[in-house]
Structure formats: C-alpha cells, structure tokens
Amino acid sequence: MSDVTRLEEALAEAMRTVDDLNKVVTDQAARIDVLERRVALLLQRAAEQEADQLSAAPLADQKPPHW
Template identity: 45%
Template structure:
C-alpha cells in the first residue's frame, strides 16, 4: 500500500467520522430544544399551580432567605 493510498483512506475515514458526529450533534440539538420547551412548560404549570394554591409569588421566583 502506498503512502498516498493510506492517506486517502485516513481522510475518507476521518470525513465519515466528522459527518457522523455532525449528525449526532444535530440530533442532540433537536432533542435538547425539545427538552428545554418541555421544562419551560412544566415550570409554568408548577408556577400556576403554586399561585392557584394561594401563594402570591410563585416559589421559583422568590429570593432565597439567605439573600
């Protein structure tokens, strides 16, 4: 095997690896965005529940007592 052939194989392998990693990152970005939206919805729902239970300010928006 010549040096050029070996280098071409390495480049092809690295190119495939980069493409695979790019696909993985794109998928994770989509999953993270979905998780963030779900978390925001849950936080809003819990804040609404705390407010409906008689609290004036949702607990998540209150400053900790040590401040």
C-alpha cells in the same frame, strides 16, 4: 499501497467519522431543544398551580371534595 493512497483512505475515514458525529450532535441538539421547551412549560404550570393555591381559600374554609 502508496503513502498517498493510505493518507487518502485515512482522510476519507476521518471525514465519515466527522459526518457521523455531526449527525449525532445535530440530533441531540434537536432533542435538547424539545426537552428545554417541555421543562419551561412544566415550570410555568407549576408556577400557575402555586399561584392558584396561594390565592385559594384556606383549607379550613374549603368543603371536602365529597360534599
């Protein structure tokens, strides 16, 4: 086997590896985007709940839930 052939095989293997890694990184980026959107929604909901609790009547003035 010639040096050129070995180099071509090594290059082909390296290109396959780069393609595989690129797919993994692309998939991870998409998952991270989804997770970031979910975290933003959760933070927004938590802030809304906190604001609702702050504007609600004090607990001493509220009727128990079974009333």
